Amino acid sequence: MDEQLLSAISKRHSTRTFLPDALPEDVVSQVSAFAQGLELPFESNTEFQFFKSAPGKGLYNNGIAPANGIALIGETDLVSISKTGFAGELVILYAASIGLSTCWFGHYKLAELGKYIDGIAEKERIKETSLGLGYGYGDQVDVGKRVICCIPFGHGDENAKRLIDRVMKKLGANRKPLGELLDENTTLSALPPDIAEVLDLARPAPSAGNSQIWRFGYNKTTNVLTIAKPIGYKHFKWEHSDVDVGICAAHVWLGLVDKGYKPKVTVEQREDRAVWVFELNQASE
Ligand SMILES: Cc1cc2nc3c(=O)[nH]c(=O)nc-3n(C[C@H](O)[C@H](O)[C@H](O)COP(=O)(O)O)c2cc1C
Incomplete structure (x- = not known):
């Protein structure tokens, strides 16, 4: 497995324009089984919530989402959020290793995400972020568990790459x-x-x-x-x-x-x- 993840490092890049179709359930289950069975070399409180959303521009400010996504939920102290990054990246690399496209999104719309996952988008938390965005742009540190980042996953729409993808791909290579x-x-x-x-x-x-x-x-x-x-x-x-x-x-x-x-x-x-x-x-x- 480690070799599979390692060789996915060169395959992974951020995709921001996805095909709208939901992935077959067995593919989603495969990614979910990997995430739930992750063996990390440290104690961690990161949770993975797999969700389905309306495809399109509702969830990400600069991305066209696929139907499938993962919310990474964890405590908000610095050590926990860093561990969430570690765990989430292993899932991203696994998804890349089976031919799926992904992107980390720190800036997702919390109110929109709340339509798909219960109990994560209380009003106070939405207020805490100007523009109603995710765990970035906060006016204050939010304590307790919350969605740290989201990961859309699916098949990228190679024909519909927008300027942001092209610019970021260039940056990505850099x-x-x-x-x-x-x-x-x-x-x-x-x-x-x-x-x-x-x-x-x-x-x-x-x-x-x-x-x-x-x-x-x-x-x-x-x-x-x-x-x-x-x-x-x-x-x-x-x-x-x-x-x-x-x-x-x-x-x-x-x-x-x-x-x-x-x-x-x-x-x-x-x-x-x-x-x-x-x-x-x-x-x-
Ligand atoms: C924690 C994290 C949050 C990110 N949030 C966003 C985001 O909100 N919107 C976005 O378009 N890209 C986001 N990205 C993707 C980065 O822009 C991208 O990883 C970077 O430009 C490198 O490109 P590459 O992933 O193609 O190698 C995020 C990446 C990380 C690691």
């Missing part, structure tokens, strides 16, 4: 070189070659606005790899970059497992960010 993704204490020359290869696999990970805000740290003495956003970082439009860091961590984890590592994985909040710690000398439980 990834920072590894040297720009290292934290202030880490240099390229300090990275063992196999770790550099693993980090290379994390470069194509998706991020909101293609911000690629993850920074890798590596300590040779302790053989510990870390991933986090820089302290104080804020994206102008997406408030939850720790989700993106978790997405990147999923790629790193797949790469490490492929190289034969069984790292102990922990995620902790340090200052204003979630920090992923991969202890490469340790075996996971």
Whole structure:
């Protein structure tokens, strides 16, 4: 399975214009079974709610949805949202591996989503987001469980790609070189070659606005790899970059497992960010 997910990294890209038809039930069940059976290397409270929506423009501000979607629901502390990114990306890669198109959407319309899933779109929560959008644009931190992101999945409409798809595809192909993704204490020359290869696999990970805000740290003495956003970082439009860091961590984890590592994985909040710690000398439980 890990190999299947790893080889899907090069197949995945964001699709924003989908064919409207619902997927056959057995295909949806296949994705759902993968999501529900996910074995993560840490404790997690992420839930996956599979839903069907009216296809079209109702749910996403800049996307044409298919009939099938997944709502990623989790606690809103930084560690939990980052873990949600990790779990969601494994599902996205699985969907890509069986030929489906997907896109992460942080900006979905909460009121619209509330028509398809019970109990997630209380009035106070809708008010909390100007424009009624999802878990971005919030005026304040929402505590408790909520929908962190949505993932439409289906077949992309290749004939109807809009400007946003073309622009974003270009952006999507545009990834920072590894040297720009290292934290202030880490240099390229300090990275063992196999770790550099693993980090290379994390470069194509998706991020909101293609911000690629993850920074890798590596300590040779302790053989510990870390991933986090820089302290104080804020994206102008997406408030939850720790989700993106978790997405990147999923790629790193797949790469490490492929190289034969069984790292102990922990995620902790340090200052204003979630920090992923991969202890490469340790075996996971
Ligand atoms: C957490 C997250 C939230 C995102 N939210 C949106 C969104 O609301 N609308 C959108 O069009 N794209 C969204 N994207 C998709 C990114 O724009 C896309 O991943 C990035 O440009 C890289 O392109 P690629 O996925 O094709 O490699 C999101 C991506 C992530 C990881």
